[in-house]
Amino acid sequence: MTNTIHVKGIMCAHCEMRVKKALEALPFIESAQVSHETGTAVISAQQPVNEADIRRAISDAGYEFVSID
Numbered sequence: 001m002t003n004t005i006h007v008k009g010i011m012c013a014h015c016e017m018r019v020k021k022a023l024e025a026l027p028f029i030e031s032a033q034v035s036h037e038t039g040t041a042v043i044s045a046q047q048p049v050n051e052a053d054i055r056r057a058i059s060d061a062g063y064e065f066v067s068i069d
Contacts, residue, residue, distance in 0.1 A: 001045045005054060008064035010036040015063070022061035026053055039066075 010019060016034040019041055023032040028049065034041040043049070055065040 003043050003049055004069040005041040006066035007039055007041055007058055008066050010039055012036055018061045022057040026057055
C-alpha cells in the first residue's frame with residue numbers, strides 16, 4: 001500500500017532525512033521517499049496507515065503535516 005503525504009517545511013536534504021527517519025520509525029511503514037522539491041513523502045506501508053500517528057511523527061520532527069492521499 002502506497003500513500004503520498006504532503007508536508008510543509010521540508011527545505012533541504014537534511015529535512016528530507018529527518019522526515020524519512022521519523023516516518024520509517026513507525027512500525028507499519030516499510031519505507032519513505034521524501035522530496036523537498038515537491039514537499040511530499042511517499043510511503044509504503046504493510047497495512048492501512050494511521051493518520052494520527054503520521055501527523056504526530058511529522059510534527060515531532062519539526063514539520064507540518066498538510067494532508068495524505
